[in-house]
Amino acid sequence: MRKGTFMELCDWLSPALKCQNTRMRAALTVEKRVAIALWKLATPDSYRSVGNQFGVSKSTVGAAVIQVARAMKDLVISRVVTLGNVQATVDGFAEMGFPNCGGAIDGTHIPILAPEHQATEYINRKGYFSMLLQALMDHKGRFTNINVRWPGKVHDARIFRHSALFRKLEEGTFFSDQKVTVGDVEMPIVILGDPAYPLMPWLMKPYTGSLDSSQDLFNYRLSKCRMVECAFGR
Numbered sequence: 001m002r003k004g005t006f007m008e009l010c011d012w013l014s015p016a017l018k019c020q021n022t023r024m025r026a027a028l029t030v031e032k033r034v035a036i037a038l039w040k041l042a043t044p045d046s047y048r049s050v051g052n053q054f055g056v057s058k059s060t061v062g063a064a065v066i067q068v069a070r071a072m073k074d075l076v077i078s079r080v081v082t083l084g085n086v087q088a089t090v091d092g093f094a095e096m097g098f099p100n101c102g103g104a105i106d107g108t109h110i111p112i113l114a115p116e117h118q119a120t121e122y123i124n125r126k127g128y129f130s131m132l133l134q135a136l137m138d139h140k141g142r143f144t145n146i147n148v149r150w151p152g153k154v155h156d157a158r159i160f161r162h163s164a165l166f167r168k169l170e171e172g173t174f175f176s177d178q179k180v181t182v183g184d185v186e187m188p189i190v191i192l193g194d195p196a197y198p199l200m201p202w203l204m205k206p207y208t209g210s211l212d213s214s215q216d217l218f219n220y221r222l223s224k225c226r227m228v229e230c231a232f233g234r
Contacts, residue, residue, distance in 0.1 A: 001038070010034050012079070016071035027070075028064070029057070036061055049118045072213065086175055092139030097221040100180045100202075102189040103144055104226040105165075105197065107156040110148075124152030124221050134159050136191060141231035156196045164193040169202050184208035 010030050017034070019027035028036075031055065040050050047058035054061075078113060085101060093101035109130035115122055122129045130152030136145040147163045160166050168174035175189040193205045206222055207215040 006038075007031075009076070012076055013068065013071045016075055017067060028060070035066055036064040040065050075179045077146075081146050081153045083144050083174075084138065086178075086179055086189070089138040089144075090178070093225050096139065096225045098192065098204075098225045099182070100189050101139075101188055101225060102175050102180065102191055103138055104135070104192040105136045105160070106194060106226070106232070107132050107134045107159060107201075109133075109152050118151075120179075121153050123150040130154075132156070132192070134163060134165075135231070136165060137227055137231045139225070139227070141227045141234065143231065157198060160193075160197060169200075172202075192222055194226070 014030050014033060017030045035052060035057070036054050039045070040047070043050075043055070044217045045059045050061045051058045055063075082155050088110055089102055090100060093099075098217065109124050109126070109128075110133055112122065112129050112131055114129045119129065122131065124130045124132075131148065132150045132152060132154060134147040134150075134156070135143050135222070138144050141209065145165050147159065150159045163173065172188070177188070179186045181187070188202050190202050190204050193203055195205055195208060197205050199205055204222060211219065
C-alpha cells in the first residue's frame with residue numbers, strides 16, 4: 001500500500017478511531033492502530049508476533065483489528081464499494097468483447113474458525129469452515145456491490161436470489177434503462193455469472209454441453225470478461 005493511500009485511509013477512519021490520552025498512558029495514534037490491523041489482516045502472523053512488531057501487547061492487537069474492521073464497515077465500504085460510472089463500465093466490457101454489460105458476479109469463501117453453534121452449516125463443499133462473500137465487479141475488477149452474511153454451506157445461487165442486488169436487478173432499478181438490440185432482441189444491461197447462477201434476461205452465463213462455433217465464441221467472450229477471480233485474488 002502506498003503511503004498516500006495509507007494516510008487517506010487513516011483520515012477516513014479517524015472519526016471512529018481517535019482516542020483521548022489518559023493519565024495512565026497515551027492512546028495509540030490512528031496511524032498505528034490502522035497499521036497494526038492491516039498487518040494482521042494481510043499476514044499469517046500471530047497476535048503475539050504482530051504485537052512484537054509494533055511494541056504492543058497481543059490484546060492490543062486484537063482490539064485494534066476489531067476497531068479498525070468496524071470503522072471500515074461504517075465509514076469506508078459505502079465510499080469504496082459503489083456502482084460508479086455505469087457507462088464507463090459498459091464501455092470497458094464492450095472493449096473486452098461483451099456488449100451492454102454492467103458487471104461480473106461470483107462468490108468466494110472466507111475461512112473462519114468453527115463456530116460454537118450450528119457449525120455444520122459453515123462447512124463448505126471443500127471441507128472447511130467459511131462464510132461466503134458475493135461480489136459484483138466492474139471491468140477493472142473493482143467491487144461495485146458485496147453481500148457477506150451467509151454460511152459456507154449455502155449455494156451461490158441461493159445467496160444471490162436472497163440478495164438486495166437480485167431484487168434491484170429484477171425490478172430494473174440497479175442499472176439505468178439502457179438497452180441495445182442484438183439480432184431482433186432488446187437486451188438490457190446485463191451481468192455475467194458462472195453456470196451456478198440462474199439464466200435471467202439480465203444475467204448471462206455460459207452455454208454447457210456440446211457447443212457450436214458461435215456458442216463457443218460466446219463462452220470465450222463471457223469468460224474473458226469475468227474478472228471476478230482476479231479481483232478476489234487481489
